[in-house]
Amino acid sequence: MSTTEQTAPLLEVRGLSIEAKGPDGPLVLTEGTDLTIRPGQTLGLVGESGSGKSMTGLAMLGVLPPSVRVRAGQVLLGGTDLIALPEKELRAVRGGRIGMVFQEPRRSLDPSFTVGDQVAETIRAHREVSRKQARNLAVELLDRVRIPDPGTRAGQYPHQFSGGMCQRVMLAVALAGEPEVLIADEPTTALDVTVQAAMLRLIKDLQEELNLGVLLITHDMGVVAEVCDDVAVMYAGQVAEVGPVRDVLSAPRHPYSAALRDATPDECRRGELLQAIPGQIPPPSAWPSGCRFHPRCSLAVDACREAAPDVLQLGRTRVRCARATENLTENSANNSTNNLTENSTNDSTENSTNNSAKNEGAGHGAR
């Protein structure tokens, strides 16, 4: 259950826009992203490939590719804007207050050092401990990420580990600096289906044990449903909808959130046909005018084609859709992109917050 109202934010992304060098000038990759990560909470950042999820995560860590840069916005960690921080100080934050796990663990591990040395080295980079203490702590961490026989395994090399075990080692490296926040970008995508669930469970357990704030980047709404408290749904460089997972999945306000949900296998809807989302996500060079989702949305009306929708605050959810107050029905599993009820009674009092939500520079990813 989301307890987002009770805890102060650990990390806030405010109005983050990212651009790449293009042949005809800067190309905007993401625009106006607002996210909030709280202690003991997992925020999922979900969307199709190319929606801008990874760029957002990399920008938060200050590790964007050379041709890409932050155009505007802030990434606030305990009041410090990481975007404005000199590289030397940012390096201490990376692997220190913020741990990271990426999709390809083998690429992140050095094949020529034992896994114990690699975890111990990260510990020593961020904590005042002796070599021996670091080595003992490394074994403890390998145990914490449930690597069997950690004392022996610490002396082995990455090639002696399976993909799932390598990802556990990466998690140990990520935890070595005693982070407050963990950013995990598709941490299970490269793993066999059988080990994915165990990895997700481990991240969830560690998050609870250590009271970590977690940003989990994934294209899989099933993963979001499994482990996240809140979710930000990203489409074509913008957050389309953000709010508690339970609310977004049971009553999505944005047709794209509904479409993603209905394209995802779900135990509760066994036997129902999955709905593929028609069309494709446009590249940043071809974003349409108006709502970026309108060419794929069967609910689109002229207003959606003509003007970019405002961000509306509806209950605990923020949504970028002109028709959001026309509630999506809860049982729209196979009809999400063409099934809105006209019942807006629940939202009538909340609509008055529309303008303030839109103008509120500091978005709250989860309430």
Ligand SMILES: Nc1ncnc2c1ncn2[C@@H]1O[C@H](COP(=O)(O)OP(=O)(O)OP(=O)(O)O)[C@@H](O)[C@H]1O
């Ligand atoms: N180095 C780069 N230079 C320019 N554009 C890039 C670069 N890397 C990625 N992009 C573009 O930025 C957009 C967002 O990419 P990003 O990788 O953040 O998407 P994503 O949602 O994480 O997708 P995926 O799950 O496939 O990684 C895409 O259109 C992508 O083509």
